[in-house]
Amino acid sequence: MKIDFIKLRENASVPARATPMSAGYDLCAAIDAPIVIPPGERKMIPIGIAAAPERCDIGLFVFPRSGLSVKYGITLPNCVGVIDPDYRGEIMVPLINYGSETFTVETGMRIAQLVALPVLTQEWRLTENLSSTERGTGGFGSSGINK
Secondary structure (H helix, E strand, O other), X not given: OOEEEEEOOOOOOOOEOOOOOOOOEEEEOOOOOOEEEOOOOEEEEEOOEEEEEOOOOEEEEEEEOHXXXXXXXXXXXXXXXXXXXXXXXXXXXXXXXXXXOOEEEOOOOEEEEEEEEEOOOOOOOOOOOOOOOOOOXXXXXXXXXXX
């Protein structure tokens, strides 16, 4: 599968995998000056590219980089960003600082990762009853935490 993209900023980087078996493609900050994120604050970071998957059933999903999350408390405030297959604007990554120290995003810094995944569409049907299951209506914690 191919994903076409255009550079919207001169300093934009092509998304790339860190290793040959990496699932995600690193997204790099395409900024003109460092962006400071104090503890507890959020900032939108431009990536400098727009993308178009060749298939309409492919979504692009932005995930945090685990190293930034664990070491600095930098992650995505929405957990996972969804880029719809028909979106053609610049990819932007919201970052939040859950750490205790100010964090500075520099130009070219790998700040998130992009994964292309199939998206299943469905038809919603209103019905009077749902099929029964062993779990039934058991909600949060109903299956316990021990084996």
